[in-house]
Amino acid sequence: MKLVRTIRCLASLSALCLLLAQPRALGASRPPDGRDLYKQQCAKCHGKNGEGVKKEYKEPLVGDWPLEKLSRYIHKSMPDDKPKTLSPEQSEAVARYIYDAFYSREARLKKNPPRVELVRLTNRQLLNTVADLLKQFTGADAPVGPERGLRASFRSGGRRGGGERNATDRVDRTVDFDFLREDAQPSVGTTNGLNVNWSGSVVAEETGEYEFILKTPNGARLWVNGDEPPLIDAGVASGTVDEHKATLRLLGGRAYPLRLEWFKAPKDTLASVALLWKPPHGTRVIVPARNLSPTRVQPTFVVATPFPADDSSVGYERGVSVSKSWDDAATQAAIEVANFIVARLDEFTGSKKDGPDRAAKVQAFCGKFVEAAFRRPLSDEQKRTYIAAHFKGKAAPKPEDAVKRVVLLALKSPRFLYLGLDNARPDEFEVASRLSFDLWDSLPDRELVKAAAQGALRSREQVVAQAKRMLADPRARAKVRAFFHHWLQVNHAEDLSKDAKLFPGFTPEIISDLRTSLNLFLDDVFWSGSSDYRRLLLEDDLFVNGRLAQFYGISTNTPDDFVKISLDPKQRAGVVTHPYLLAAFSYQKFSSPIHRGVFLTRNIVGRALRPPPEAVAFKNEEFDPKLSMREKIAALTRSEACQNCHAVINPLGFSLEYYDAVGRFRTRENGRPIDATGDYVTDDGNKVQFHGARDIAEFAAASEQAQSAFVEQLFHQVVKQPMFAYGSDTASRLHRSFAASGFNMQQLLVEIAVTSALHDLDKASKPKKT
């Protein structure tokens, strides 16, 4: 695991300061021995195994230059003080030796092969798993259909609503009404009563705290994701208060039941109601139609206990460590679940309060609960330990107490908390578990468990078929969304606010709309039939609503809702020019070619960069104000030490200079025309001329390096284990199939999940110990 970190942080471009000592007389006839040469000449400063030497050259000798370039560099530049001391043959021998021994990625993987580690559930996985575990007992949901909005029914009669129907039931896209207006449907006079009930579900896009806001001078109650009491009880209108707020945590990618009851008493002189929210990363808005559905769903249990953040030091969240605060949180969450179940014991177990078979039913529930939590059937011994033991005792324990202990034990058990306990001897249940955590970050559903029990999860075809089925589930969409946010570093883009004088109108609302716009774009491309990775980079369209259209000078007739607008392909190229990202990788007042360049280098073009050798802050006031941003950055990064990386970063960043700090297209900066050209040097030393964003997008879309980096990123986000632990040919195999599918990301996702699910399955045939 450590290895992966090393790889990611290491520079492809690190200067190879091979300090060669004075060469000895070298025999001309014998082919030069690279190992000997290295030992004699290089090890003093670079270390015996290229690990580096303090006070000499402390960086390890690792990187991703090809052999030929390495030889050339050694010949030309080593040693520092006396270049070209070594003959080209000697240089090549040294290069070949270090390349095979420790420099190349392959060498490093061979020396220290990564493995599939035992991990605990990440926080995201634990929240999802608990939610889905309880859902298995509270009834399946009807899938939320394409229809948007809430079902509305109308009665006369105010508070109690016992009166006549006074309008036809219908679906309202949003809730934002003034029923006193003459054009309102229905329009009520000031002296009449009216009672309206809106119901359906609300779809949360991201995990986090949602503030619901009910704006009404009348009486109203709002229920979200639960039964009594209401989330907001504003049945009593009082004083000038016409706004009620309450916050609750929701898991992203799921639908939750919502019901709003609103009533105008006959004496009320006003009659309006609006349902707003402030979602995580968003601003206060009328809950949009795209987040509402007239389909009712079951509530979802959302753990309220806060968890400490997961380790993501290698670029993806993974559960490789445990801590006291994590153990405390996991325990508190288990108590939460136990208390929740006990409070609804009969609902969960199908028993009746005074039913004669209550204890038996509760015990049967416990068996199912523990099996689902452990993702596999229990042995007889396990049934005794985890279940039966808690129902016995001198005085028979109350079913409530027994179930509490069973739930606590199950959710504190390593069999629930860990993934990979059966990696040594994987069976069908392990395959089911891997598939579901890969694609959903949650436990297997009934269908997967059934397939495992029937032995129908062995062949590649069977596993592929399951993976394809699972893609249709909203949880797969949520997982893909999480991947994209990671890939595009959206999670780091919290504060996009800009200088208000320079960018008037770039409000929090615009920022929130931009995030929505990006999400819609990503969904649109990924979940289309072709699911073509290249379209992420090359599409010329942008999702805008009226507010965004106005700010970005796009003419559209749709004032409110988001629509897809095709723009000038010279100006826009997929995620490369999405204004959300352009603004995120900018300063408050200016564009930032460095931030943009680093993002493009690492995440779009797929090259590794090491952290800068020294921290240099950009201080605008230190530059001649007449200079362009490009000229300032060129001056700032002029030194040779900087150029090792900035020779790559800068040309990429400069190519986006057509976009200001809020991502608007511009052709001039301070009255001077923009220079967005750049000479990009590829890994193997070739120069490519870029002029503007589209050139980069087209280069990346066709670059095997960029495609492979995308494959690896997706693999790591999905499986949360190092890709190379799945075989040294996994990278090339996945890339080949990705290319063969026309770069279909959905198919790639299936391939990745199947690779992980079937890993080491042949070991399963060996005798099994329990």
Next chain:
Amino acid sequence: MNAIHRREFLKRVGLSAASLPFIVGLPSLGLAAPARPRQRLVFMFSPNGTIPSNYWPDEEGKDFQFKEILSPLEAFKDHTLVLHGLSNKVRGDGDNHMRGMSCLLTGIELFPGNIQGGSHTPAGWASGISIDQELKNFFQGRTETRTRFGSLEFGIGVTDRADPWTRMSYAGPNKPVAPVSDPYQMYQKLYGQLKDKENLQSILDDVRDDLKKVRKLISAEDRRLLDEHEALVKQMEKEIADSSRQKLRVEPPALEEGVADQNDNLPRLSRMQIDLLVNSFVNDMARVATLQFTKSVGGARMNWLDIKDGHHGLSHEPDKNEDAVAKLTKINKWFCGELAYLVGKLSKTPEPGASGSMLDHTLIVWTNELGKGNSHTLDNIPFVLVGGGLGFQMGRSLKFDKIAHNRLHLALAHAVGHRVETFGKKELCDGGPLKLG
């Protein structure tokens, strides 16, 4: 209970993200002997006015006789202070039941709103804090009087409806505090964590065994993680063992099981709630409590007294309906009996860490939203005070001439050291705190 309410619950018991103490690290229950004598307050409410002739003593001063309704307090006459002549003078929106209830402890007007009572103008919630919450905040603001909950709001058959008829306690303007009518819910609030801890303790051994078994399944490299996990389980076992030395002064009461929240169970529910109340006081979980019997306009049918009529309906009967007067007297006497049960229990419980009984450190204020049911008057609101907690001179019957009840609230505040100039509506505080010492 959905997500928000669980979160709210966690917050209230101090388990939110911000304050974080984990279940085994509960804040101390604060059982050390106090620097100055503890003071506690209970506000008990029963609805629909009283029968004045069977309630108010005829005499004034120390030498007085209880009438029928107050007769259950006979044994505690020396601890009792009867205050005749206090009026709820708050006017404005809302009918008299509504104002009687929501202005009773707040002493301030209701906001205009959408709740229609009779032919009065519709009203909303009270526009100010109630005296119980004011004093709770005062106690919670000082380390030496701070307790885990500060205040506890008990209900008996209140019903689920939330409106100005059902709420007398307010945390602030437009912030009604709902009483908990379900004793099991109250039990969970008070003692749930202790039970959780016991359950947790009982399974940790199994968890460790489990980790040991699982250890055999996995590779040597992976064992490090499980070893660390096992160390954490051991640590938790130790912490729980350490923390359980912090014993409660008294064990939680054993509640009768399966008593549903319904009319005919009111007598049992009342005793369960009172037992919990006294228990929470002994364990010093709060210094203020409210005990709300039904609600204003409450229509309990007291079948256990052989009264088939609803309480509110009866209270509208004219004075000449002798049967109704007799029944209402019986009903009010029953409430007084519940008060006497509470008083008796406190008097038999020694004050923890101090001399005297808990009654000596507690003051109970029994009140009502109306002076008289069939006139709906807000004059001469029943106020009977029992207990020595606030240092008032007890064992008296006092008569005032329709003075604003805000002045009693001021007297309560001053008696615990909270020297506010006014409480509730400023204009109703003229004359300052009632002198009851």
